Structure formats: structure tokens, C-alpha cells
Amino acid sequence: MNYFRRSEIFAALDLGTTNCRLLIARPAGERLRVLDSFSRIVRLGEGLQASGVLGEAAMARTIEALSVCADKLEQRAVTHARFVATEACRRATNCGEFLARVHARTGLDLEIIPTGEEARLALAGCAPLLDPDRPHAIVFDIGGGSTELLWVAVDAGADGGVATEIRDVISLPFGVVSLTERFLPQPGAAFGPAVFDRMVDVVRHSFADFDRDWGIAEQVSAGGVQMLGSSGTVTTLAGMRLGLPRYDRQRVDGTVLDFGDIRLITRRLVGMNALERAREPCIGVMRADLMIAGCAILEAICRTWPVGRLRVADRGVREGILAGLQAATRTGGSDACIRPAALSS
Numbered sequence: 001m002n003y004f005r006r007s008e009i010f011a012a013l014d015l016g017t018t019n020c021r022l023l024i025a026r027p028a029g030e031r032l033r034v035l036d037s038f039s040r041i042v043r044l045g046e047g048l049q050a051s052g053v054l055g056e057a058a059m060a061r062t063i064e065a066l067s068v069c070a071d072k073l074e075q076r077a078v079t080h081a082r083f084v085a086t087e088a089c090r091r092a093t094n095c096g097e098f099l100a101r102v103h104a105r106t107g108l109d110l111e112i113i114p115t116g117e118e119a120r121l122a123l124a125g126c127a128p129l130l131d132p133d134r135p136h137a138i139v140f141d142i143g144g145g146s147t148e149l150l151w152v153a154v155d156a157g158a159d160g161g162v163a164t165e166i167r168d169v170i171s172l173p174f175g176v177v178s179l180t181e182r183f184l185p186q187p188g189a190a191f192g193p194a195v196f197d198r199m200v201d202v203v204r205h206s207f208a209d210f211d212r213d214w215g216i217a218e219q220v221s222a223g224g225v226q227m228l229g230s231s232g233t234v235t236t237l238a239g240m241r242l243g244l245p246r247y248d249r250q251r252v253d254g255t256v257l258d259f260g261d262i263r264l265i266t267r268r269l270v271g272m273n274a275l276e277r278a279r280e281p282c283i284g285v286m287r288a289d290l291m292i293a294g295c296a297i298l299e300a301i302c303r304t305w306p307v308g309r310l311r312v313a314d315r316g317v318r319e320g321i322l323a324g325l326q327a328a329t330r331t332g333g334s335d336a337c338i339r340p341a342a343l344s345s
Contacts, residue, residue, distance in 0.1 A: 008026070009024060010027075010080050010322050012319070015044065017045035018232070022069045023036075023037050035076055045145045047181070054094055063105050067105060069108070082325060088145050115169070119169040121316070126316060127162050130228060132162045138150070138305055140228075140230070144176055146172060146174065148171050151169070168210065174297055179199060184289075196292060200303070204300035220306065226307065233298055234298065240282050241261050253314035262302060266295040269295060
């Protein structure tokens with residue numbers, strides 16, 4: 001049965017500390033067909049670690065990207081949407097001013113979601129990549145301002161898919177932007193192996209209680225744990241492992257990285273300067289100085305829980321939002337179906 005009117009168009013916008021991402025899709029039976037997408041590195045959280053506020057240049061870059069998103073929403077005649085903002089907006093003391101400027105310029109009303117909701121949406125977007133035959137999963141999302149880590153029970157779903165239950169979730173104040181600014185306060189300075197190892201130790205220490213509370217290391221030793229990562233760090237490493245001349249989502253999403261390959265690529269990146277990293281086709285100038293912090297967070301995860309291999313997801317919060325909009329529309333719900341403010345009469 002087709003539960004959707006032909007004219008229904010869904011949209012999901014995820015504004016993080018580093019990226020602004022939009023996904024627009026139309027129902028196609030039980031699935032969604034992507035009509036348009038947008039992703040831009042805006043670095044909204046630049047300088048937030050030290051100042052506690054969003055900087056003027058960062059806000060201007062972000063509002064410009066959100067204006068592009070608003071135009072796309074109007075062009076595609078979106079009917080149901082949800083626009084969320086995460087860690088940078090949660091932490092900034094001037095976030096209210098920023099949200100008011102966004103609405104005045106674009107008509108978009110951003111919803112600041114708590115860490116638990118961010119983790120839930122990320123899992124909803126990534127769940128199809130999990131293996132239902134392994135009962136436990138470590139799922140993580142390395143963001144710009146924070147890292148969300150989930151301990152998940154996995155089983156086969158009644159519809160032949162994957163059923164998941166979040167047993168616990170933690171949000172750590174370590175992301176690629178915040179960790180970079182903490183350990184490398186001077187832009188352009190070199191990291192080096194010693195700084196990298198200090199970053200790994202700090203992040204790894206923050207996992208101790210989470211690991212002990214759930215006995216995760218013991219479950220890993222027993223072989224019942226899988227690992228799924230959703231972040232620019234893991235997708236970039238996957239693109240490098242595949243030797244892509246330019247980033248290709250279709251080739252990266254769902255691929256598997258062995259921990260040995262992760263270590264080899266990480267060591268190579270740590271030995272480069274920012275200019276050399278910028279020349280890597282899957283990294284580029286805007287992310288060159290952030291990759292080492294992302295690799296340090298990933299290294300801490302891999303050392304703490306030596307599963308041996310990692311499934312890579314180029315999907316997450318946006319896909320989770322779309323799944324929620326689709327489900328709410330199918331059942332006649334309204335709480336997850338928000339008409340875009342920019343399109344309201």
C-alpha cells in the first residue's frame with residue numbers, strides 16, 4: 001500500500017560544528033528516492049573552544065550555506081522537514097542571536113537537539129548497515145565539537161531488516177574542531193607523534209567508565225561485537241584506502257576498514273604537514289588541519305575495543321530524520337513532520 005501522496009517531499013538539515021548538510025527525498029514505495037543534497041564545510045564552531053561564542057566569520061559562512069539550503073527547499077517544494085543543530089549551538093552563549101539571524105535571513109527555524117536525540121537519529125540513519133547476526137555494536141559519530149558513542153543491542157527485525165536497542169550513549173566533549181584547538185592553539189603548527197599520542201590518551205581515558213559499566217571489552221574478546229562509524233574521519237580514511245581520485249559516497253558507504261589499514265593511513269597523515277594533507281583528494285584544504293584530531297579519536301576507540309574491523313557509514317542524522325518523517329507521515333503523526341518555516345504561508 002502507498003501511504004504517501006505523490007506531492008509529499010521530505011527534507012532533513014543537519015547543522016554541525018564543522019558541516020552544514022541537507023538531504024531532500026521523495027517517497028518511492030517503502031523507500032526514499034533522493035532528489036537533492038547539499039554539503040558544505042562551514043566550521044561554525046571555529047574558536048568556540050577558547051571563546052565560548054560563535055565567531056562573526058563562522059556565523060556569516062554558515063548563514064550563507066543555510067541560504068543555499070533554503071533556496072533548495074523552495075525549489076523542491078518541500079512539504080515535511082526537520083532542521084537540527086548540534087554541539088556548536090548547544091555550547092555557544094550567543095546561539096540565540098545566531099538563530100535569530102538565521103531566521104531573519106533564510107526563514108529557517110533551527111531546532112537545537114540534545115546529545116541523546118542526536119545519537120538516536122544517527123543510529124536510525126546507520127542501522128541498515130549493521131549485521132543482525134552479531135548481538136552487540138559499538139556505534140560512533142565523530143563530530144566537530146563532540147563525539148557520540150553508543151552501545152547497541154542488535155537483532156534481526158521482523159521485516160527482515162535490523163532491529164536495534166540503545167543500551168547506553170555517551171557524548172564526549174571531543175570533536176575534530178574542539179580537540180584540534182585544545183592541542184594545537186596556533187593554526188598551521190605541526191602535530192607530530194607525541195602530540196597525537198597525548199590526544200589519544202586523553203580521549204581513551206574518557207571511555208573507561210562506559211567500558212566498565214557495560215563490560216564491553218569482555219564482549220569484544222568473546223567475538224560478539226561489531227563496530228560502525230559515521231563521521232568525516234572514517235569516510236575520508238575509507239576513501240584514501242580505496243585510492244579514490246575524488247571522494248565518492250557510493251563507493252565509501254558500507255565499506256569495511258581493517259584496523260591495520262587505519263593505523264597505516266593514520267601514521268602517514270601524522271607524518272604530513274597541513275599542506276601535504278590538503279593535497280590528498282579526499283581531504284582538501286578546509287579539513288586538512290582537522291584530520292589528525294579525528295584520527296586520534298578513532299585511534300582511541302580502536303585501542304579500547306580491538307574489534308579488528310570497522311564498517312563505514314556515509315549516512316547518519318539526516319537519514320535518521322528522513323526515516324522519522326516518513327514513519328510519522330505513514331501513521332498520520334504530526335510531531336516529527338514540521339513544515340519548513342521558509343515555506344509557510
